[in-house]
Amino acid sequence: MRVFVTGASGWIGSALVPELIGAGHQVLALARSDASAAAVSAAGAEVLRGDLADLDALRAGATDADGVVHLAFGHDFARFAAAIDTDGHAVEAIGAALEGSGKPLVIASGTPAVPGSVASEHDQSAPGSPAAGREATARVTVALADRGVRSCVVRLPRSVHGDGDRHGFIARMIGISRAGGVAGYVGDGTSRWPAVHVLDAAHLFRLALEQAPAGSVLHAVGDEGVPIREIAEVIGRHLNLPTGSVPAEDFAFLGRILAVDQPASSTLTRELFGWRPTRPGLIEDLDKGHYFA
Numbered sequence: 001m002r003v004f005v006t007g008a009s010g011w012i013g014s015a016l017v018p019e020l021i022g023a024g025h026q027v028l029a030l031a032r033s034d035a036s037a038a039a040v041s042a043a044g045a046e047v048l049r050g051d052l053a054d055l056d057a058l059r060a061g062a063t064d065a066d067g068v069v070h071l072a073f074g075h076d077f078a079r080f081a082a083a084i085d086t087d088g089h090a091v092e093a094i095g096a097a098l099e100g101s102g103k104p105l106v107i108a109s110g111t112p113a114v115p116g117s118v119a120s121e122h123d124q125s126a127p128g129s130p131a132a133g134r135e136a137t138a139r140v141t142v143a144l145a146d147r148g149v150r151s152c153v154v155r156l157p158r159s160v161h162g163d164g165d166r167h168g169f170i171a172r173m174i175g176i177s178r179a180g181g182v183a184g185y186v187g188d189g190t191s192r193w194p195a196v197h198v199l200d201a202a203h204l205f206r207l208a209l210e211q212a213p214a215g216s217v218l219h220a221v222g223d224e225g226v227p228i229r230e231i232a233e234v235i236g237r238h239l240n241l242p243t244g245s246v247p248a249e250d251f252a253f254l255g256r257i258l259a260v261d262q263p264a265s266s267t268l269t270r271e272l273f274g275w276r277p278t279r280p281g282l283i284e285d286l287d288k289g290h291y292f293a
Helices: 013-022 034-042 055-063 077-098 132-147 169-180 198-211 228-239 254-258 267-273 282-287
Strands: 002-006 026-031 046-049 067-070 104-110 150-156 159-161 183-185 192-197 216-219 223-227 243-245
Touching: 002 013, 002 055, 013 026, 013 034, 013 198, 026 034, 026 055, 034 046, 046 055, 055 077, 067 077, 067 198, 077 104, 077 132, 104 132, 104 198, 132 150, 150 198, 159 169, 159 198, 159 282, 169 183, 169 228, 169 254, 183 228, 192 198, 192 228, 192 282, 198 216, 198 267, 216 267, 223 228, 223 282, 228 243, 228 282
Parallel strands: 002 026, 002 067, 026 046, 067 104, 104 150, 150 216, 159 192, 183 243
Antiparallel strands: 192 223
């Protein structure tokens, strides 16, 4: 299969491209910079120059492919609403190019936060919760199933971890801990985050591309819910810092996310595909030490 991938040089994309090529697929990768183009080319992908605002490039890439995996997203949290808007227009452009073709479109979204319960693939986030902003785009993607697109949403947990992660939430927590001199958590630290290793996530994206029924919603969840206090304790141990509760404001935008209990399961996803995460869980991965090198 010839697969058009956006975000191919990003954290998950850099794991997905070799996953796809190793399974015999060809990759056409969107690249907005010379550095991104060099990275995806070195990984064995063909380069299409453009970015998420270049709707003509997105339509061309989708038309020239047998399927699309859309991973790119603007992670400037000071402009989160604008990033969601850009993402929505990008999905609409790709969907229009694929309409009536029966080709797969797999997009990344986030696992929902459902107060008082472990979120399943059938749930949606409560209004105003951290993951709610991207759900409108996910709903548009699911609806493309009625327009002849084999659409699928893969929801990612708060931590997609692994060796090489430099910009994810865990890396940000570590940076804030270093700067503040304390490995902190919000409140009593019992709020939980779901997590998955980046290589397990990449494997699920490939399975979704190859097999997912139209209109599917999947969860790339390895750890159902890791208490934030446990994460902070590992960070404190590796950085030789005290661990304690700190004001949410000390984490800037991340404080609100840390304060929300948002465990999620992947039971239905595992039953559908036989997907089984095999890489280390979050705490084990942190204890390997690569985040602190």
